[in-house]
Amino acid sequence: MLPGLRAAVADSKAKAAATRARKAADVEPAPTDPVARVLVDLPLAHLDRPFDYLVPVKDAHTAVPGARVKVRFAGQDVDGYVVERVAESDHPGRLAPLRRVVSAEPVLLPEVAALAAAVAERYAGSRADVLRLAVPPRHATTEAKPSPDPDGRVEIDAAAAAAAWAGHEPAAAFLAHLAAGGSPRAVWSAAPATDWPTALAHTAAHTHASGRGALLVVPDHRDLARVDDALTKVLGEGHHVTLRAEAGPAARYRDFLAVSRGRRRIVLGTRAAAFAPVHDLGLVVLWDDGDDLHSEPRAPYPHTREVLVLRAEQQQTALLLAGFGRSVEAQQLVRSGWAHEIAPPRNVLRARATVTIAESGEREHGARLPRAAYDAVRAGLADGPVLVQTPRSGYAPSLACERCRTPARCTHCTGPLQLAGAADPPYCRWCGERAADWSCAACGHRGLRAPVVGESRTAEELGRTFPGVPVLTSGGSQIRAEAPATPAIVVATPGAEPVVTGGGYAAVVLLDTWLPLGRVDLRAEEEALRRWFNAAALVRAGGRVIAVGAPEHAPLQALVRWDPAGFAEREAAQRAEAHLPPASRLATVTGDPGAVDDVVTLLDLPDGTEVLGPVPDGDQSRVVLRVPSAAGTALSRALGEVQRVRSARKLDAVRIQVDPVDLD
DNA sequence: TTAACTGGAAAA
DNA sequence: TTTCCAGTTAAC
Numbered sequence: 001m002l003p004g005l006r007a008a009v010a011d012s013k014a015k016a017a018a019t020r021a022r023k024a025a026d027v028e029p030a031p032t033d034p035v036a037r038v039l040v041d042l043p044l045a046h047l048d049r050p051f052d053y054l055v056p057v058k059d060a061h062t063a064v065p066g067a068r069v070k071v072r073f074a075g076q077d078v079d080g081y082v083v084e085r086v087a088e089s090d091h092p093g094r095l096a097p098l099r100r101v102v103s104a105e106p107v108l109l110p111e112v113a114a115l116a117a118a119v120a121e122r123y124a125g126s127r128a129d130v131l132r133l134a135v136p137p138r139h140a141t142t143e144a145k146p147s148p149d150p151d152g153r154v155e156i157d158a159a160a161a162a163a164a165w166a167g168h169e170p171a172a173a174f175l176a177h178l179a180a181g182g183s184p185r186a187v188w189s190a191a192p193a194t195d196w197p198t199a200l201a202h203t204a205a206h207t208h209a210s211g212r213g214a215l216l217v218v219p220d221h222r223d224l225a226r227v228d229d230a231l232t233k234v235l236g237e238g239h240h241v242t243l244r245a246e247a248g249p250a251a252r253y254r255d256f257l258a259v260s261r262g263r264r265r266i267v268l269g270t271r272a273a274a275f276a277p278v279h280d281l282g283l284v285v286l287w288d289d290g291d292d293l294h295s296e297p298r299a300p301y302p303h304t305r306e307v308l309v310l311r312a313e314q315q316q317t318a319l320l321l322a323g324f325g326r327s328v329e330a331q332q333l334v335r336s337g338w339a340h341e342i343a344p345p346r347n348v349l350r351a352r353a354t355v356t357i358a359e360s361g362e363r364e365h366g367a368r369l370p371r372a373a374y375d376a377v378r379a380g381l382a383d384g385p386v387l388v389q390t391p392r393s394g395y396a397p398s399l400a401c402e403r404c405r406t407p408a409r410c411t412h413c414t415g416p417l418q419l420a421g422a423a424d425p426p427y428c429r430w431c432g433e434r435a436a437d438w439s440c441a442a443c444g445h446r447g448l449r450a451p452v453v454g455e456s457r458t459a460e461e462l463g464r465t466f467p468g469v470p471v472l473t474s475g476g477s478q479i480r481a482e483a484p485a486t487p488a489i490v491v492a493t494p495g496a497e498p499v500v501t502g503g504g505y506a507a508v509v510l511l512d513t514w515l516p517l518g519r520v521d522l523r524a525e526e527e528a529l530r531r532w533f534n535a536a537a538l539v540r541a542g543g544r545v546i547a548v549g550a551p552e553h554a555p556l557q558a559l560v561r562w563d564p565a566g567f568a569e570r571e572a573a574q575r576a577e578a579h580l581p582p583a584s585r586l587a588t589v590t591g592d593p594g595a596v597d598d599v600v601t602l603l604d605l606p607d608g609t610e611v612l613g614p615v616p617d618g619d620q621s622r623v624v625l626r627v628p629s630a631a632g633t634a635l636s637r638a639l640g641e642v643q644r645v646r647s648a649r650k651l652d653a654v655r656i657q658v659d660p661v662d663l664d
Numbered sequence: 665t666t667a668a669c670t671g672g673a674a675a676a
Numbered sequence: 677t678t679t680c681c682a683g684t685t686a687a688c
Contacts, residue, residue: 074687075665
């Protein structure tokens with residue numbers, strides 16, 4: 001035998017002996033509850049259940065429920081969470097010991113574990129995937145540091161709360177119910193010119209006064225900043241914490257710990273905060289639930305509204321779905337009696353804003369500003385800023401001929417051309433071919449123009465129409481959070497409207513309302529209206545709103561009447577007729593054609609399921625499944641079961657999305 | 665990663 | 677029928 005080979009054999013023998021020795025040296029189990037039930041962090045659907053491990057005596061007091069641990073799982077070290085400590089296991093075989101307690105910090109509260117299970121079930125995904133959204137990565141240095149002292153009492157300022165909620169019925173009853181420890185559920189459609197961050201802050205204060213915590217979730221970081229300010233003003237310093245996804249791992253974990261340790265019970269954040277481990281949770285609040293930022297882009301693609309509704313039900317908390325507009329789903333909760341409605345009466349609406357339509361036919365000033373809109377801007381500028389909302393003109397960032405504006409296409413494959421960098425020649429988005437010597441197919445011109453975003457061209461036009469007036473823009477990558485209270489024209493794309501510091505716009509003009517209505521998207525009208533409401537609501541009390549468009553469009557009529565509920569009701573009826581959510585639960589299964597076919601045969605579908613497709617989708621295949629919402633749970637369960645069976649059989653993965661936001 | 669299991673082939 | 681072995685599977 002060669003020396004090297006002999007050494008290798010000796011080595012492997014030594015390893016085998018070590019393994020035997022490890023097994024022989026029985027770890028002494030903890031005296032009480034020596035079994036830890038552990039959720040392992042693995043992507044396999046059929047392993048989405050607790051596994052039992054023996055707790056060594058040295059870990060008796062650190063392997064607490066919620067602690068992160070490492071366990072030997074099929075020969076590999078994997079991460080997991082202890083979900084429970086029990087006296088005995090029903091596992092018939094020998095239990096392996098925990099390999100290591102990563103930290104005794106209980107980062108997974110039982111109620112969050114239960115929420116993750118419910119969310120995973122509803123979206124036919126795994127708990128491990130949900131927990132990755134719910135628990136931030138550990139930061140050891142931060143964990144070693146103390147969290148802030150417990151928050152003190154919060155005084156309710158009844159007068160300030162009443163002022164913030166003025167004009168909304170029955171807001172006073174809702175607040176009183178919160179303060180008394182009750183759990184009311186409401187859908188709130190705010191009147192224009194409402195300082196909603198302050199109003200929401202008062203709901204948190206009232207909940208806190210009942211000895212409970214509150215969780216507020218907003219779509220983006222600009223809303224986060226506004227509500228953060230409002231909470232500080234209403235509650236004072238040191239009563240709430242704002243979870244910031246972009247703050248970096250240390251700050252993120254520090255703030256998470258302040259919550260999980262119960263030191264802060266008023267918590268604000270964006271969608272991941274819906275899982276925040278708030279102690280004694282009494283209220284969950286969601287602002288603008290129609291904003292698609294509330295839809296999580298990572299598996300299992302949960303929607304914050306659904307997460308919070310599940311949480312409110314599981315933990316018996318109050319819930320407030322708030323916004324200027326109203327989603328069809330929120331309306332469904334009102335319609336079914338699950339939630340009450342809080343809304344302004346007609347006379348309040350009339351006093352807050354006058355909304356009119358200017359027909360785009362009658363154009364006098366520039367290409368896009370009819371007479372009535374021009375007058376409104378002019379009148380508004382007399383005593384304050386005017387907001388002009390303009391939809392994005394370019395859908396895709398592709399290039400066009402500088403002279404005739406014909407879209408620039410690749411000479412090889414007719415794909416759209418795109419700019420790689422300022423100095424590089426453009427390239428084709430389809431075939432990647434560089435177009436160094438492009439010339440326009442229509443006019444022969446050799447110059448290309450970058451897409452003009454709506455707001456910059458509109459700003460130029462308005463600057464010429466109203467000489468001497470400052471014109472500010474906000475949109476795309478340059479979003480302005482605030483606008484001055486002095487006369488100025490503020491041109492913004494939808495969702496990028498600056499807020500006027502300490503007041504509102506004298507007038508709001510919505511341009512080209514036909515443009516977003518032309519999208520094929522199922523939610524085009526609902527989404528357009530939501531964005532108009534959000535812009536129009538920035539008007540000051542008594543201000544004017546002008547929408548440029550065709551008065552026969554239903555969403556424009558809803559805007560003029562300021563009737564989000566009526567529009568949502570109409571939309572709900574249409575969706576019910578078309579078997580679309582929320583009257584139906586809908587799921588898509590995407591993947592290899594064979595795999596998708598297999599899933600459809602394997603599925604134990606509830607009675608009355610519609611199977612649409614499969615249809616080819618690129619080199620993949622997609623099938624849409626649809627059931628009345630009463631059978632929704634059964635559909636989700638069946639899909640989850642299929643994932644487990646397929647995962648156990650090591651079959652190709654398919655992507656399942658339950659109630660996807662965008663279905664085209 | 666690896667112990668337990670499976671099934672098929674060789675040995676008896 | 678038993679035994680052996682290689683490949684597969686489940687996984688505490």
